[in-house]
Amino acid sequence: MTALFRAVAPYLASALIFAGAAHLAGAFLGPELAPPPGAVLAALLEITVSGELFRELGATVARALAGLLLANAAGVALGLAAGFIPGALRLVSPLAAALQSCPPVVWISLVMVWAGTGTVVPVSAVFAATLPLLFSATAQSVMGLDRRILAMSRLYGVPKARVLCRFVLPGIFPHWSAAFSTALATGWKAAAVAEFIGSRQGIGAKIFWSYHKLDMEGLYAWALTLTVLGVILECGLIMPLRRKAASLAVRGAEDA
């Protein structure tokens, strides 16, 4: 009972603070601009029952995942190449840093100019926002691999696929998983922003249309959905991935 309470207490406290803040905002701004929690929950129930919530949620998740998986494939492949080619990482690191510091809105605007609105905008935004991160983490962790093991592998003529699967990929996993967890959080937010600006479908787009129509209950309901899913993503996937990455990094250091 105590353990269960300890686990649930932070979420309960956060929900209570959130509800209190909503009430306060309602008191100051009025129910037209800050509807009470009951009205927001009713709007949430309505979009859930109608099936709209799952449809839009599915679209946002699919786009974020598509962008992230594409960025991961490209980032890991390019990172491996840059990590193994002497001097390559040093050569492209300013470009990677520039891309990493570029806000998603720049990519969103460019993609809208190049390809119009629709699915391509959030997918490209997630791709652009997460690629430099995954590339840099992969390349730097490859650079940090024990070169003696690579020399030993060459000496015994170990096939490249085996070196990759048994040495390189497990060796870069701690850094990659830490970067991937950050990319997950970044990608999720980038997808919502891209949908807000350049798409007619998805949770971000629903927030835009609710704002446009001054449907405040709807706006709060979609924003709440986005926030709750972000928390679920953080607690269910990102935090366990970071813990795993940290424990592997410690194990690697002890082994070394």
Place this chain on the structure above:
Amino acid sequence: MLEIADIRKAFNGRTVIASASLSLEAGEVLCLTGPSGVGKTTLLEIIAGILRPDGGRIKKSAPVALMFQDNALIPWLTAEETVDYILPDSVPRGERRERVTFWLDRFGLEGGIHPAAMSGGMRRRLSLARTFAARRPLILLDEPFAFLDAAWCGVVCEEIAAHAGSGCGIILAAHTTEALNAREFSRVACRTLIIRSSPVSIDPVIFE
């Protein structure tokens, strides 16, 4: 089997090997000995092809197996996986398992243990098991007796003698030549090269 002539190596302008020449015949054991830092490891790594010499000539007529001074073990592979890692794809699955089990048993190791859970001696034995499992005719052993007690030194001597007896050429680097006095070496052609000071300058035969 192996002939090196006038090998030279410097690191950042500091000469480590001024000139090294030696030869090794099949079935012969050559012990390079001398204090730390005189270039024994560098010479072995040059022979293995891991380091590139600044000059000189190396002629090898057989593939090389090297036991690294620092073991060069992959932390996340178990003992079993460590030995299996270097076996060629051409070795059938059944034979792989047999070979891995044989060499782990020979050096008293359990297959499921990771290097982090091993003592220094166990890591050294695992490194030796991997080297011998490679079945290469030219074997280079860098400090094979380090961290080992007398009983395990005896096993290593037995293996060195057995491999030399079956026609392998073996070069080992060691701080002392004590282990070479073992009775296992009485039937093996055995030479000792003493490297007295750095920069290394090895003549064909310095000391026997």
